[in-house]
Structures are given as structure tokens and as C-alpha cells.
Amino acid sequence: MATVVDGYCISEGSNKETNHYVVSIRGSGLRYKPGDSLGFYPTNDSELVKQTIRKLGFSRKTIIKTKNVAETTLEEALLHRFTIHRSGKKFFAAVVTKMKNGKEKENLSGILDDREKVDKYLFTRDCIDILNENPVHFEPQEFIDLLSPITPRLYSISSSPKVHPGEVHLTIAIVKYNNFDRDRFGLATGHLVNMVEMNKTKIPIYIQPTKEFIIPKQSSKDIIMVGPGTGIAPFRAFIEHRKATGSTGKNWLFFGEVHEASTFFYKEEWSNYMKEEHLDKLTTAFSRDQENKIYVQHRLLSNGKEIWKWLKNGAYFYVCGDKQYMAKDVHSALIEIAHKHGKMELADADIYINQTLMKEEHRYLRDVY
Ligand SMILES: Cc1cc2nc3c(=O)[nH]c(=O)nc-3n(C[C@H](O)[C@H](O)[C@H](O)COP(=O)(O)OP(=O)(O)OC[C@H]3O[C@@H](n4cnc5c(N)ncnc54)[C@H](O)[C@@H]3O)c2cc1C
Numbered sequence: 001m002a003t004v005v006d007g008y009c010i011s012e013g014s015n016k017e018t019n020h021y022v023v024s025i026r027g028s029g030l031r032y033k034p035g036d037s038l039g040f041y042p043t044n045d046s047e048l049v050k051q052t053i054r055k056l057g058f059s060r061k062t063i064i065k066t067k068n069v070a071e072t073t074l075e076e077a078l079l080h081r082f083t084i085h086r087s088g089k090k091f092f093a094a095v096v097t098k099m100k101n102g103k104e105k106e107n108l109s110g111i112l113d114d115r116e117k118v119d120k121y122l123f124t125r126d127c128i129d130i131l132n133e134n135p136v137h138f139e140p141q142e143f144i145d146l147l148s149p150i151t152p153r154l155y156s157i158s159s160s161p162k163v164h165p166g167e168v169h170l171t172i173a174i175v176k177y178n179n180f181d182r183d184r185f186g187l188a189t190g191h192l193v194n195m196v197e198m199n200k201t202k203i204p205i206y207i208q209p210t211k212e213f214i215i216p217k218q219s220s221k222d223i224i225m226v227g228p229g230t231g232i233a234p235f236r237a238f239i240e241h242r243k244a245t246g247s248t249g250k251n252w253l254f255f256g257e258v259h260e261a262s263t264f265f266y267k268e269e270w271s272n273y274m275k276e277e278h279l280d281k282l283t284t285a286f287s288r289d290q291e292n293k294i295y296v297q298h299r300l301l302s303n304g305k306e307i308w309k310w311l312k313n314g315a316y317f318y319v320c321g322d323k324q325y326m327a328k329d330v331h332s333a334l335i336e337i338a339h340k341h342g343k344m345e346l347a348d349a350d351i352y353i354n355q356t357l358m359k360e361e362h363r364y365l366r367d368v369y
């Protein structure tokens with residue numbers, strides 16, 4: 001159990017909320033290295049638990065059984081063990097089964113049979129929303145058996161233990177939106193924003209060590225880091241650590257966010273590192289500061305010649321952040337750089353990046369989510 005000892009917004013003036021948190025692990029015996037992540041077991045919002053219990057007409061003290069605990073109260077199980085801020089397919093299917101035959105049941109059965117439609121339907125609804133639209137009766141144990149367990153959330157650590165002993169720093173984008181006129185939060189980010197009192201609340205955490213996403217053992221090696229958005233997190237830890245351990249290799253950071261004025265995370269720290277020559281190059285891509293979007297991969301391509309020079313000289317290439325789009329586009333840009341500046345056929349450039357750099361030399365490392 002750890003205490004959050006500080007937390008503040010680092011995206012002041014933006015409609016995105018990204019926060020910096022400091023978690024104390026003093027006295028816990030937990031150890032970490034740059035590149036590791038912190039795992040956090042979140043708790044459901046107590047108001048949502050109350051509303052869900054009320055909606056189902058249950059009593060919060062009803063005793064139920066779960067796989068891991070022989071007996072507990074319904075309230076305890078809903079607070080700590082099961083996902084209720086989003087509905088799963090199992091619960092939705094049970095509601096449809098219980099509905100009276102008719103047009104509405106037919107309609108929802110049609111949605112259930114179509115993977116894309118069911119994902120879309122469940123994207124915006126929690127159990128309360130489904131019951132509001134389709135009131136049916138459940139027994140407490142029956143309801144619990146239809147829920148999926150809460151899984152821990154991982155966060156890339158943004159501090160070096162050499163610089164912040166006894167602390168873990170995190171850089172977290174808060175998931176928040178409004179559906180059916182109710183404000184919603186992501187489970188873990190909502191917990192951090194709404195339920196944590198600084199220096200007071202204890203949160204259950206663990207360290208998820210990385211084997212691959214590590215700083216080069218040889219400190220003379222150069223590194224190129226690509227970390228848009230919260231992908232910046234591990235690179236703050238890397239630079240802190242390389243400075244603290246007197247690394248001699250060069251550091252080049254690519255950062256991207258929406259606006260320079262509001263979302264240039266840790267701007268002052270980078271500026272100081274540049275002055276002290278602990279950061280050799282900082283290349284930014286603020287996507288919405290001009291008419292056409294500029295992303296980190298555009299900056300990689302326009303710096304392709306120099307990136308290729310660094311890579312040929314033995315530099316390591318790191319990517320952290322969005323897996324779905326950014327990491328794929330950065331990957332393509334890297335192949336393009338090898339093709340253009342390494343003067344390779346496209347197929348050979350592909351092999352060089354995917355096989356040589358990534359799998360054989362372990363110099364292309366990713367922490368994407
Ligand atoms: C290795 C690793 C490292 C990570 N590091 C970081 C990090 O450093 N910083 C960071 O911020 N995150 C990081 N993440 C992501 C993090 O683990 C969580 O996934 C994230 O914080 C969301 O968790 P949550 O519980 O708040 O949201 P959840 O309750 O899990 O909800 C998130 C879901 O909400 C949905 N959603 C979003 N907007 C809407 C909308 N408008 N309507 C309906 N649904 C919506 C999305 O589909 C999304 O899947 C990392 C993940 C991994 C795997």
C-alpha cells in the first residue's frame with residue numbers, strides 16, 4: 001500500500017487533463033529501475049457503487065460469494081473486485097435473455113449477434129445505463145457472477161530512483177467523458193482524480209519490471225527517444241538517470257502533443273537539460289498549433305539523415321505511447337529512413353528495422369499501449 005504525496009496538472013489551459021503524480025514507496029522494500037512500470041489496483045467510485053446497488057434494488061450488506069473470497073458484502077465486492085463503470089457482454093446478454101419477447105428484445109438480440117455493433121453499444125454504457133433502458137430483475141449473486149474482475153492498470157514510471165529515492169513519479173492522462181448526461185471517468189484515472197487525498201489515501205501498487213525497455217548498459221551509447229503525450233514518461237526517467245550516473249552518450253528526445261502553450265510537459269526540465277548539455281537534441285511536434293497536423297513521425301522523417309547517422313553509430317531507438325496509431329506510423333517512418341538514407345531497397349529496409357535493429361541487436365525498443 002503506497003501513499004500519493006503529490007499530484008498536479010501539467011496541461012494547464014488544455015481541455016485534456018494530464019497530471020504528474022508522486023507516489024511514496026518509502027519503507028516498502030519496493031525497488032525499480034528506469035523503464036519499469038507501476039501497477040495499480042483501482043477501486044470503483046463509491047457513488048457509482050451506491051447508484052448501481054440502488055438501481056438493482058439490492059441491500060449493500062447482502063452477503064455474496066466470489067471466486068477468491070468465500071463471503072463478502074455486495075458493497076465490498078462492487079467497490080474493490082468487479083468492473084461496473086462499463087458493462088461487459090455477459091451482463092448485457094443476461095439482460096436481453098430476461099427481457100419480455102417483443103421488438104426491443106429482437107433489436108438488442110440483433111446487436112448481440114454482431115461483434116462490431118455490440119462493441120459500439122457497450123462503449124457508451126455501464127450496467128445502470130442498460131438497466132435504465134431495459135429494466136429487468138437480478139438476484140445479487142446472479143448479478144455478481146455476470147461481472148468481470150477489476151484488472152490492475154500499468155503506468156510507465158517517469159522518475160529515476162537515483163534522483164527521487166523512495167518515490168515513483170507518474171505522468172497520467174485522465175480519461176473523462178460524458179454519456180447519457182452523466183460524467184464518466186476511466187476506472188483508475190477516476191480513482192486517482194476523485195478519490196485520492198494527498199498524503200492520506202493508501203493505494204495498492206506493485207512494480208512491473210521490464211527486461212527489454214532499459215537504458216543501454218554501455219553508458220557511452222547514444223539514445224533517440226520518441227515519446228508523444230504520456231509516452232514522455234519513461235524518457236524523463238531515462239534522462240534523470242543518465243545525468244545522475246554520468247553517462248557520456250548523447251540523448252535526443254522527440255516529443256509531441258497538441259499545443260506548445262498548454263501541453264509541453266516538463267518544458268522547463270528539458271530546457272535546463274539542454275543548457276547543461278544532458279539533452280543534446282529536443283525535437284517537438286505540436287499537432288494543433290498550425291492548420292495541418294504535425295506528428296513526431298514527420299519530424300523523424302525531416303531529421304532522417306541525422307537519425308540514420310546516429311543509428312549507424314550504434315544509437316538505441318526507443319518509442320513509448322499510443323500503440324494503435326503512433327507506434328505504427330513511427331515504425332513506418334523508421335523503415336522509410338533506412339530506405340532513403342541507408343540506400344536500401346524497401347524490403348531490405350524492412351528487414352533491417354524489424355529483424356536486425358529490433359530482434360538481433362535489441363536497439364529498437366518499445367513500450368506501447
Ligand atoms: C505498459 C503500459 C504503460 C502505460 N503507461 C501509461 C502512462 O504512463 N500514462 C498513462 O496515462 N497511461 C498509461 N497506460 C494506460 C493505462 O494503463 C490505462 O489504460 C489508462 O490510464 C486508462 O485507465 P482507466 O482505468 O482510467 O480507464 P478505463 O476504465 O480502462 O477506461 C479506458 C477506456 O475508456 C474508453 N473511453 C475513452 N473515452 C471514451 C468515451 N468518450 N466514451 C466511451 N469510452 C471512452 C476507452 O475505450 C478506453 O479503453 C499504460 C498502459 C500500459 C499497458
Ligand SMILES: NC(=O)c1ccc[n+]([C@@H]2O[C@H](COP(=O)([O-])OP(=O)(O)OC[C@H]3O[C@@H](n4cnc5c(N)ncnc54)[C@H](OP(=O)(O)O)[C@@H]3O)[C@@H](O)[C@H]2O)c1
Pocket residue numbers: 016173175228229230231256257258285286287288293295296297321322323324325326327329369
Ligand atoms: N488504454 C487506455 O485506456 C488508454 C488511456 C489513455 C491513453 N491511452 C493511450 O495512450 C495514448 C496516449 O495518450 P495521450 O493523451 O498521452 O496522448 P495522445 O492521445 O497519444 O496524443 C499525443 C499527441 O500525439 C498525436 N497523435 C495522434 N495520432 C498520432 C499518430 N498517428 N502519430 C503520431 N502522433 C499522433 C496527438 O495529436 P492529435 O490529437 O492532434 O491528433 C497529440 O499531439 C492514447 O492515444 C491512447 O492510445 C490509452
